[in-house]
Amino acid sequence: MTDPVIELRGVAKSFGPVDVLKDVDFKAYGGRVTGLLGDNGAGKSTLIKGLAGVQPFDGGEIRFDGEIVQIHTPRQASNLGIEVVYQDLALCENLDIVQNMFLGREETSRGTLSEATMELQAAKALQSLSVRTVKSVRQKVSSLSGGQRQTVAIARSVLRKAKLVILDEPTAALGVAQTEQVLKLVRRLADSGVAVIIISHNLADVFSVCDDISVLYLGHMVADVATKDTTHTEVVEFITGARTAGAEA
Amino acid sequence: MEQTSLATGHEGTMRDQISSYFNRVRGGEMGALPAIAGLVTLSILFAFASPSFLTPLNFANLFVQAAELTILASALVFVLLLAEIDLSAGVTAGVAMAIFYVLSHGGMNWILALLIGFAFGAFTGFTLGFFVARIGVPSFVVTLGFYLGFQGLQVVILHAGGQLRVEIPAIQAIMNESLPAINGWIFLIVSVIFTTILGLWDRSRRARAGLTNRPIGLLILKIGSMIVIGSGVISVLNMNRSQSDIKIIAGVPIVIPITVVVLAIGTFFLDRTRFGRHLYAVGGNAEAARRAGIKVARVRITAFIITSTLACLSGLLHVSRLGGVEATAGRQIVLSGVAAAVVGGVSLFGGRGRLANAAIGALVIAIIENGLGLLEFPAGVNLLVTGAVLTLAATIDALSRKRSGAGTVRA
Numbered sequence: 001m002t003d004p005v006i007e008l009r010g011v012a013k014s015f016g017p018v019d020v021l022k023d024v025d026f027k028a029y030g031g032r033v034t035g036l037l038g039d040n041g042a043g044k045s046t047l048i049k050g051l052a053g054v055q056p057f058d059g060g061e062i063r064f065d066g067e068i069v070q071i072h073t074p075r076q077a078s079n080l081g082i083e084v085v086y087q088d089l090a091l092c093e094n095l096d097i098v099q100n101m102f103l104g105r106e107e108t109s110r111g112t113l114s115e116a117t118m119e120l121q122a123a124k125a126l127q128s129l130s131v132r133t134v135k136s137v138r139q140k141v142s143s144l145s146g147g148q149r150q151t152v153a154i155a156r157s158v159l160r161k162a163k164l165v166i167l168d169e170p171t172a173a174l175g176v177a178q179t180e181q182v183l184k185l186v187r188r189l190a191d192s193g194v195a196v197i198i199i200s201h202n203l204a205d206v207f208s209v210c211d212d213i214s215v216l217y218l219g220h221m222v223a224d225v226a227t228k229d230t231t232h233t234e235v236v237e238f239i240t241g242a243r244t245a246g247a248e249a
Numbered sequence: 250m251e252q253t254s255l256a257t258g259h260e261g262t263m264r265d266q267i268s269s270y271f272n273r274v275r276g277g278e279m280g281a282l283p284a285i286a287g288l289v290t291l292s293i294l295f296a297f298a299s300p301s302f303l304t305p306l307n308f309a310n311l312f313v314q315a316a317e318l319t320i321l322a323s324a325l326v327f328v329l330l331l332a333e334i335d336l337s338a339g340v341t342a343g344v345a346m347a348i349f350y351v352l353s354h355g356g357m358n359w360i361l362a363l364l365i366g367f368a369f370g371a372f373t374g375f376t377l378g379f380f381v382a383r384i385g386v387p388s389f390v391v392t393l394g395f396y397l398g399f400q401g402l403q404v405v406i407l408h409a410g411g412q413l414r415v416e417i418p419a420i421q422a423i424m425n426e427s428l429p430a431i432n433g434w435i436f437l438i439v440s441v442i443f444t445t446i447l448g449l450w451d452r453s454r455r456a457r458a459g460l461t462n463r464p465i466g467l468l469i470l471k472i473g474s475m476i477v478i479g480s481g482v483i484s485v486l487n488m489n490r491s492q493s494d495i496k497i498i499a500g501v502p503i504v505i506p507i508t509v510v511v512l513a514i515g516t517f518f519l520d521r522t523r524f525g526r527h528l529y530a531v532g533g534n535a536e537a538a539r540r541a542g543i544k545v546a547r548v549r550i551t552a553f554i555i556t557s558t559l560a561c562l563s564g565l566l567h568v569s570r571l572g573g574v575e576a577t578a579g580r581q582i583v584l585s586g587v588a589a590a591v592v593g594g595v596s597l598f599g600g601r602g603r604l605a606n607a608a609i610g611a612l613v614i615a616i617i618e619n620g621l622g623l624l625e626f627p628a629g630v631n632l633l634v635t636g637a638v639l640t641l642a643a644t645i646d647a648l649s650r651k652r653s654g655a656g657t658v659r660a
């Protein structure tokens with residue numbers, strides 16, 4: 001296998017006396033979808049926030065494309081090419097798709113917005129993900145369905161040429177058809193060479209889209225397996241703590 | 250150029266464009282439509298009810314009356330877009346003009362004194378923004394505090410009730426003098442040329458990027474209506490509206506081009522610059538804006554600075570119309586300013602509204618005042634009607650927000 005895009009070694013994070021992440025190792029590869037699983041409070045969101053620079057880790061090593069890097073602010077993360085699609089999506093409903101995709105990074109020439117350039121790039125990004133469900137790229141986000149919004153949020157990371165895209169429960173609020181669409185989108189994103197990390201409580205989704213599965217249990221990384229080498233039952237045991245990595249052998 | 254198969258809303262014939270416009274309206278994006286309908290209805294009503302309504306004199310008066318309110322309402326749009334409010338905008342302008350009066354009467358060059366007044370306005374805006382954005386005091390409360398405090402400050406600075414004359418011809422001219430007939434036409438021609446160039450430039454940029462353009466007919470329609478309405482207005486304003494035989498009063502009041510230019514610059518700023526985009530984004534979803542790397546507090550503070558500074562311009566128009574300063578300036582008008590913006594279609598929930606909305610709303614409020622005044626209704630009726638219209642507008646705002654789905658919480 002190729003080298004991982006992101007690699008965490010011995011990462012730790014505590015809030016006061018509470019150790020939320022303990023000596024965590026983690027990898028995600030370009031072109032692959034890695035599922036990050038764990039029960040409520042296992043530390044998934046904390047791990048993601050560390051990678052996003054929102055809540056830096058206390059200790060441990062982060063390697064990005066093999067190089068040791070520091071991620072202390074959201075800027076540093078996004079400069080490296082790490083994009084996070086949060087569960088609440090963080091879109092402005094009063095703005096259209098193009099405006100949302102370029103939010104905070106608007107293209108300008110001579111101080112005025114380059115609408116045509118942005119529109120074209122946004123349309124291309126959506127197309128590269130074979131998105132066909134949106135009627136127009138100038139539709140207001142308020143008029144989009146949950147799945148379409150998720151699509152816009154994901155396409156935004158494509159536009160930013162992300163190398164690592166992290167999705168926090170992207171299908172939690174979606175119906176069957178829209179879940180299907182978003183999972184396909186996630187697959188296409190990975191196929192384009194991006195490393196994708198997806199947090200989900202839905203094992204069916206995880207098994208349908210992920211190449212690798214990592215499981216956190218009370219802040220410990222207890223499993224790091226390829227999807228094809230494991231089963232639903234085994235993963236459930238990891239999540240509930242009934243089985244640990246040591247017991248695997 | 251590479252073609253994209255995704256639509257951009259610019260495709261289709263005139264008919265498609267028009268029907269998609271009506272679909273958006275039906276979907277809740279009504280914008281200024283209710284206000285325009287109100288404007289037309291009121292004009293027809295008053296035209297039938299009062300013989301003096303449709304006279305060149307009243308027509309000119311109406312625009313002059315509306316100008317002050319238009320500028321103030323436009324100023325308020327900047328904070329309303331953030332779902333904030335500035336109740337002190339009127340009295341801030343009042344204090345700024347009081348400072349201007351005292352300094353210029355003390356012998357200072359009046360232009361310098363005026364600039365210092367405006368600088369005071371900008372600084373006030375900064376202070377308000379600081380309280381709101383950095384400390385987190387609700388804008389309603391901070392600006393209410395300033396509203397009360399600055400009423401006192403006006404009295405302290407001017408030491409007087411009643412009016413203090415400002416005898417500066419250039420300032421008096423703004424609201425009381427008119428352009429020579431020919432200059433009104435030149436102003437229209439320049440505006441039309443400017444709009445045409447901007448429209449064609451946008452089209453050429455889209456074409457160069459390989460994007461479809463809307464049918465050229467839409468641009469022609471826009472410019473055509475601008476010419477028709479503009480010529481109509483200027484023709485009427487160029488008629489003699491003097492009530493005596495000795496003197497001729499005709500021409501476009503100077504304040505009109507000033508107002509139009511302010512609206513145009515402000516609109517350009519809101520629609521075509523990064524700051525404008527960020528203002529809408531923060532008003533729509535501040536958390537999303539923050540995560541996108543927008544410096545939310547800075548955007549908020551800037552908006553308050555613009556509101557206060559632009560409010561000072563409306564204060565200057567007031568001084569011009571009155572021919573002087575007064576210690577009570579700005580108390581009443583700020584509420585009409587908020588009403589004008591909301592009546593015109595600026596959303597109180599933030600993120601939705603344009604300066605044109607404020608202008609149309611201001612015209613509605615001015616027409617109510619003007620028409621009821623001509624019909625010699627008692628003063629109370631005017632407030633009653635304005636209040637009812639405002640309530641109606643706020644209701645439309647809330648309902649259309651519901652309809653467009655922006656108000657619903659999504660998981």
Ligand SMILES: Nc1ncnc2c1ncn2[C@@H]1O[C@H](COP(=O)(O)OP(=O)(O)OP(=O)(O)O)[C@@H](O)[C@H]1O
Nearest residue numbers: 015016018020038039040041042043044045046047
């Ligand atoms: N800012 C904080 N201060 C104190 N404790 C925190 C903080 N953030 C998270 N924690 C604690 O860290 C633990 C892990 O939280 P985290 O949000 O990472 O879990 P999670 O795996 O994302 O859970 P879920 O599936 O419910 O989203 C929890 O016990 C939580 O209470």
Ligand SMILES: [Mg+2]
Nearest residue numbers: 041044045046
């Ligand atoms: Mg979580």
